[in-house]
Amino acid sequence: MKRAGSQIIYSPSDLVRYAQSPFASWMDRYYLENRDAVTPDQETEDQKLIALTGDQHELAVLNEFKSSVASLVEIPKDDATAAHLETIAAIKAQAPIIYQAALEDREFAGFADFLILNEAGRYQVWDTKLARSPKPHYAIQLCCYSEMFAAMTGEKMPEKFGIILGTKDRVEFRVEDFIHYYRRVRASFLSMQENFTGNIADRPEPLPMAAGRHMRRNSSKTRITS
Numbered sequence: 001m002k003r004a005g006s007q008i009i010y011s012p013s014d015l016v017r018y019a020q021s022p023f024a025s026w027m028d029r030y031y032l033e034n035r036d037a038v039t040p041d042q043e044t045e046d047q048k049l050i051a052l053t054g055d056q057h058e059l060a061v062l063n064e065f066k067s068s069v070a071s072l073v074e075i076p077k078d079d080a081t082a083a084h085l086e087t088i089a090a091i092k093a094q095a096p097i098i099y100q101a102a103l104e105d106r107e108f109a110g111f112a113d114f115l116i117l118n119e120a121g122r123y124q125v126w127d128t129k130l131a132r133s134p135k136p137h138y139a140i141q142l143c144c145y146s147e148m149f150a151a152m153t154g155e156k157m158p159e160k161f162g163i164i165l166g167t168k169d170r171v172e173f174r175v176e177d178f179i180h181y182y183r184r185v186r187a188s189f190l191s192m193q194e195n196f197t198g199n200i201a202d203r204p205e206p207l208p209m210a211a212g213r214h215m216r217r218n219s220s221k222t223r224i225t226s
Contacts, residue, residue, distance in 0.1 A: 001032055008032070008193070011110040012144035015182075016137045018189040022204040025189065029196050030203070050130065058113060058128040061164050065097050065114070072097045077111060084152075091115070091123065091153055098123075105151035107190075112145045116162070124172075125149060126162040134163055134171055143182035146175050 001010050018025035031038050043051070066072055073090040075083050075098065083102035090098045098115040114126040125145040129138060142161035150157045157179070162172045192204075 001028055003032065007107065009109050010107055010189075010193075012108070012141040013110070015140050015144055015185055015189055018192070019137055019140055019185050021206065022192065023206040026192065026196070026203045029193060030198065030200065033196075033198055054128070054130045057130050057166055061114075061128050062099055065099075069097050071095060072099060075100045075102055075111070077102070080109070083111070088152070094121070101149075103145055103148035103152055105148040108144060108148055110145065110148070112149075115149070118160075122155075122158060123149065124158050124160050124162055126164060126170075128164045130166040132165060132167050134165070134173075138163055139173065139178035140182050140185055142173075143175060143178050144186070147179075147182075 001008055001014050003009070014025065014028070017028065027038070031040065062074075073086075073093075073095040075086050075090070077083060077100055080102065083100075084104060087098065087102045090101075094117060096117045099113070101112045101115045103110060103112055112125050113128050115123045116126050118124055125142055127138070127142055127145075129135075139161075142163070146158045146161055149155070157175055159176070160172045160174055162170060164170050
């Protein structure tokens, strides 16, 4: 999440984080509002290695697409406004593959790994994941991108989304099978954000084994973990 003027912009990853740990999500917001009050722990070497390997997997998929699709469009990410305009232009031009498509819908925005035009002439959102098998929370992220695509283009919601696993296997899922679950998570997340008090005593309790950001309270040096 980040501030854009007076508005807070959320990403699909923020929804995934909330689904896995409301506590970690609340602490993200607290950190956004109180930069001097808490300090996120540094990434571990294992986390850095996983992130690097994930980036390498995404780059390998991109290069594979480039070798077979001459008209692939790559969207620069350094200017959000320009990225949105270039994404819309590429969609209107029916580019077969759009890499790092800039999508948005009200308070949500993000860059989808790939928009791929299917045989029916409709776009599907595809994401690269290092895992060897699909994880349930992938659906939240991909449904959010699919919803942003529909809102930004005025087109119908994509019927499917896809995941390119670390094994190079490609799996597809129907948006319809997950959209109601995604929207419940989204509504609950936005409700927490709308009712955010900034009072540390109001934070959700950490869930056992939940993945989340570790932070230290600077005032007391007390570690807050999820």
